[in-house]
Amino acid sequence: MSSDYELSDNEYYDEDDDEMMYEDDDGSASEMDVDFKITPSAKPKSYEIEYESLTQPQVEKLITQDVEDISGIFGVEPDVASLLLRHFNWNKERLIEKYMDNATAVSVAAGLALPEKAEPSSSRSRSTGSSLGLGIRRATRRNTAEQPKSGKTKILERVSPPADDQPFVCPICFDDSQTKTLSLSCEHKFCSECWNTYVTSKIRTEAEHWITCMAEDCKLVATDEFVKSALKDDAKTFARFQELVVRQFVSCNKNLKYCPYPSCTHTVSCPAGASKSALTTIVPIVSCGANASHKFCFGCAIDADHRPVVCGVAKMWLQKCQDDSETANWIKSNTKECSKCQSTIEKNGGCNHMTCKKCKYEFCWVCMGPWTEHGTAWYSCNRYDEKASIDARDAQSRSRASLERYLHYYNRWANHEQSAKLSVELYAKTERKMEEMQITSDMTWIEVQFMKKAMDEVFKCRMTLKWTYAMAYYLAKNNQKELFEDNQRDLERAVEELSELIESSIDPESALALRQKVTDKTVYVQKRNEIMLEDTANGYLEERWNWNIAVDGFDEPAEIAI
Amino acid sequence: MDARLRRVNKEITDCKNDKTSKIRVELVDNSPFHLIGSFLGPEGTPYEGGHFEVDIVIPDSYPFQPVKMKFITKVYHPNVSSASGAICLDILKDAWSPVLTLKSTLISLQSLLCSPEPNDPQDAEVAKHYMTSRASFEETAKYWTHIYAGGPGATKGAKVVTATDSASLDEVVMAGLEKAHVDKFEALGFDRSKVIDVLRRLNYRGANVAKLNDDRIVEELLR
CATH class of the missing domain: 1.20.120.1750 (Four Helix Bundle (Hemerythrin (Met), subunit A))
Incomplete structure (x- = not known):
């Protein structure tokens, strides 16, 4: 036995090797385990589920695919397509349907175009998606060296603001010495410093991936490119912004789930565990692949391996343990309330003649009636055999x-x-x-x-x-x-x-x-x-398990037998 | 100069220079980041004639995060907590925009007094009162304005106050209840403050009185 029990060093960093068996991108763990396996067959075990672990770049690739699809169909910039998809919670079908129906209305609702006012040039913004008022307008006194990345994006650079006699005063910081301003196509101009602080605070403090114009009631939303330029060289915050977009994408897709462990950016794709009805037959425990201890349930919010219990039952149990309902249960079975002042009393021995410590009310522990009514029949409560008190004792x-x-x-x-x-x-x-x-x-x-x-x-x-x-x-x-x-x-x-x-x-x-x-x-x-x-x-x-309580998704218990 | 300080200083100056809106902002212990704002109750409302003070704290991330405001003056209003003065107003939360100012926010508060949003209440009991018996609500709001915000006397309060039972009466009117109702349950042997508490909680006002039978009240009182 011991001869085929040779172990290599790497193995000890994998807590659960079985989990890793079906992962494509985690090669390190798969082969080394074979000699320690009871059943060397590669046949999946019935308590394991097929899933795939995705890194953030892999999810970004999925996002790019969707964005490119939409961009191709509508003939719009990828940035625009991305915002449209985000507005529709990545529901491509619904977006296509609505957009084909009324492109302008969708663009306005998604914060990509201004609602039409009595503008003389409105015909321009109405025509097609590609002319959505989306370009970043940048006005600088000095010509900035930055060039627009894509030739198609309309970034307007101005050598000087049109009216130079009045110096620009940022309506937010009231600084008149700022020379660089930024605005979305709504032309609400603010200094780049304020934009920077605003965008940073939205991303960092509010974890917001949908950043609207700073002006009151302006619903126009900033494109990724605008966010990037507003953040200047804060690559970290921009990376956080991209992570937030990924998170939104993942949360909108029921086949995907974000790893719940702190600062982990992996995603798990598990179509088998995605439907609620499947949760009565499987326990979809997955591991994100970043770290062997990052195990969680795909079907519910429990961040641990709760096999062999199905999600519904596991949740009920945790709830029960957490609730103070059991404390109440204890109190119920061990204590009674003073019938006068409602204080909870635990009888710790002695006779049935109780005197409430708090209000000095004297009563009989057995029938809870006032002691005075017992008259001379001390220690033999004549109400003891009454039906009500029998019921009470049974309960x-x-x-x-x-x-x-x-x-x-x-x-x-x-x-x-x-x-x-x-x-x-x-x-x-x-x-x-x-x-x-x-x-x-x-x-x-x-x-x-x-x-x-x-x-x-x-x-x-x-x-x-x-x-x-x-x-x-x-x-x-x-x-x-x-x-x-x-x-x-x-x-x-x-x-x-x-x-x-x-x-x-x-x-x-x-x-x-x-x-x-x-x-x-x-x-x-x-x-x-x-x-x-x-x-x-x-x-x-095989639907072999019967519960003694109603569980979500299962048949009601016929007769409760405990 | 730090952008936040520059901005707040300018806002304070703007409020000082503006004589028409009657909105004032004053410093608390010389820091421009803790202020007391005040405005007059809007005309044609139960708050008319009142002088309302608001505690204003400017957070570090101002103006990119909203100012923190709460009423110092007690206000009887569905969107203002009658106990703490906390305010439920969208622009103080997610609808905040950095272009909003102290002045514009205080004006929004003023207009909140004109148009309560009982469907999104801060104080559920007050909101219930507002929804079920508007007249009685306004009576109480007016009374609170009179007592706390120095507004003109409410019809009810001014009329009946006598030296002996003014304290207990205040409590009843303050809760927007009828003296007769409170007296009725008090006569059953319950503590007066408990009666007021229960009746207020159950919204024993106006049309609602008919819906709540005495047994229900007594049951609640016995708890």
Whole structure:
């Protein structure tokens, strides 16, 4: 066994190699893993989904394609086409339909042309898209060296403003010494300094990709080229602007999702996980490819691998854990309210003669009636057997039972969650152990990597186990659930055994034997985890799982059996 | 000179030079970035005759980000929080444009007093009052203008105030409620301030009174 368990260094930076199998652009991870695989076949596993990771330039290429299409069809500048598409949330079909219907109205609505007023030259702006009032007008006193990039774009450069007797005063900063002004085709002139600050603030502070003219009520929007010239040489802000455009494109396309990890710019394309109805049969966990830890769910907002639970159930569980509804549940089953001042009271022993600490109201804990009415019948509440109080007690015990059931699952869930949080420490500890082992026994650094591999596997399985408790909480009680819990038990037992092995002390003589044991166990745990995931995934496809609660997209539970 | 300072100084000078609009801007502790603006309540509204003060803070990114404004003077208006003076106005948020000035913004506030937008309220309770019984709302707004903004006396308040129950009456009128209604529930043994609170919350005014039966009120009072 150990002979085919040779590992190369690179591998340890991939937390989940299986994920990477189907990625075209991540070659580094794919091949090295083969020798450690239980099933060497390339057949996709039922709990995995096909997806593609895209870098920002790749998405930009998609954008350029769309823009060029529209630019070609309408005969407009690419910048114009881009704005039109952005205005229509990248819905090409709708844009084409509307634009063919009434190009002028679309241009005005998209902020590309001024609404027609009684202008004598209006016929010019009405004719075709190519003459949309889009050019950047730039007035400078000195002729700037900058040349328009495309010969077609109308950038008007003026050697001097038409009326030179009155110095230009920027209406925003009231500076009369500014010599460079910029304006969109609406001719609302502002100094280039103000434009620069404005555009920067829009991009940086407001994360806005749609930058309109600064004048009040002017809806004209700045082209990418204008944004670039307004930003002057602030390449960073312009890059941010382009990222914002990419983000908008991605958010408008349901087959794409932006990696939710901070400052990651990768995008994942996963058409299989895009439809809401698919989410009842698959759990579309994807990885953006920038970093192996950037794993998230394509179908919902959870930034982690929540297999084997489907999105709807996972969301419900998290909501339940987060809500203070369970706190309320506890309060409900353990406390009562003073019938006079409504303070919450927990009875911590003693007799049924209660005296509210706050308002000094005396009452009977059993019937909640005033104590005075009990007369001389101390300690034997004569209202005890009344139907109302029986009902009340039944309700209380039911609520207590459901609380206990929840806590059973929650504690196990939280336990795995907690151990995941402690994994950083454990990794450090394991690393120290590996060093120790290197010194005490004859093993090389590469040979002791089995410990880290085992750690990785334990961590991964704990994540699976964690979510299986969320799933079990909502599974309706039947044979299927029992099989599920058997798998869960097997996995959990194997994981616990493996983590015990990892944490056991090292004896130089038995190091080799330990290595063998850990390696075997790791493989076993990996296999159990696969069985767990595989079986649940198949269960979704075969519609085997029944919930004890209504879940989005699934049939209503017939009879709630807990 | 820093562009923001130059711009704010010019705006302050402009307001000082403009005698017609009756809009004033004054410095708070000598910083031109914290000001108090004031204007008169527009004519033909319940705010007529009032003098309204607005706290103005100029952010660092001004004029590219909007000024922060809130009423110092208490105003009874659907788009102004009756507790904090916070204002719900588009140009103070996303519709801001760098060409807008302190003066033009204060004029916008003035015109907001003329034309409330109860469908986009800042103060939901006041908005409810406005929507259900306009006359009663205006009565209250006028009363607030009188009490807080130094406006002319409201018909109701001026008439009945006596030395003994002026304090409690103020509270009732202030909330836009009828004294008789408050008295009725107070007579049932509830705390007066609680009655006012509940009736205001449930909008026990004008036509709405018929829709709310006494049991509902009592239930709410018992909570």
